Amino acid sequence: MTLVSSEATDRQTSELPEVADPSQVAPRDARELSRRFFEQLTVLEEGTPEYQYVRNTLIEMNMSLVRFAAGRFRGREPEEMEDIVQTGMIGLIKAIDRFELSREAEFTSFAIPHIVGEIKRFFRDTTWAVHVPRRLQEARVHLARATEELRGRLGRTPTVKELSELMSLPEDEVWEARLAANGYNAASLDAAISTSEDGESVLQDFIGTQDTTLELVEDFHALAPLIADLADRDRQIIHLRFVEELTQDQIGEYLGVSQMHVSRLLSRTLARLREGLLTT
Structure with missing residues (x-):
């Protein structure tokens, strides 16, 4: 990183357009302004007040990208949407810290995948892989505890009937809880799968298509x-x-x-x- 004198940095930041409320800048204006602020960020010393001003302004100017990405997940509870937006802000900050003008790409194109990726990681780490009714989510927890208890007593995997008696549930509900447990974790798309033809492939080779949108x-x-x-x-x-x-x-x-x-x-x-x- 190129270091310049305090007097020079003051002159450089003063040459930037004054933005009264960066969060209210229209998206099309933010694109051009962001490039000018990124140019200044490359010549400022990290940790200085001038650097923090430029970086914080970039974050506020591009908050619309977070709202845009979060819109993909609309229809959720208000509290969850707040978490989604906060998580998206983390992705935006990471994108700002990693963006380089030498890439010759628009910051928008660079930032959106970072924001969406951060939100998807939030869902992966904090939610079930598929939607499961709450009663079955709770039954899964009880099933896991009952299974461990009986396995310790019997020295083997308990049967559905034995679990049913301990949990005081009908056998069909125990079966449902077992099926629900499969929705808690998802297989990685990079998971190896053996095939008879070419030896080994990964799961993503067999599912999904390229999202051209x-x-x-x-x-x-x-x-x-x-x-x-x-x-x-x-x-x-x-x-x-x-x-x-x-x-x-x-x-x-x-x-x-x-x-x-x-x-x-x-x-x-x-x-x-x-x-x-x-x-x-």
Whole structure:
């Protein structure tokens, strides 16, 4: 890391644009500002007040990336969503500390995988691999204790009937608890699997496909502010066409205009959004 004098660092940080509230910076503005702040971060001495100011501003300016990534996991309890956002912030901070301008890549593209990866690790470490009803989660704990107790007494693995008697549960519920226990841990995609043809492969060779939609993450992030800048009617037409999935005829009937007029408005709006994406 290049070290410069205190006077020089003061001059460099003073040349940065003053951001009154970094957390309120629009995503498209944050992209350009972030590059300028990263340029300063590379020449500042770590641990100095100037370095901390630049780093903290970068974190606040890019909090929208965390909210965007956390949106993938919407529908959970409010308390859990708070944990998700906090975990995503850890991923953002790691991305800022590891990002290098020499990569010639947008920080957005670099940060999103770090944020999502951190959130997924949170789920892996703190939750069940698959959703299991709470009563079966509790039954699994009792089953584990009963199994250990009987194994100690009998010197062997207990039968379902023996577990049923000790736990005071019907045998079918003991079976359910055993099945539920399988949902607590998931096999690693790197787990080795023996095959008759080529000797050994890993689990990921046999399941899943490449998620091509990941390439659209940055486009969606850049598109949001462009849509927000549209006129109300244009934004409404976009919503009706691509969210409600109405036809142009149905949109025209809804708005009280002709299908041809809807077509012209839609083409003009899409052209504007396309141009905005290409110039951001």
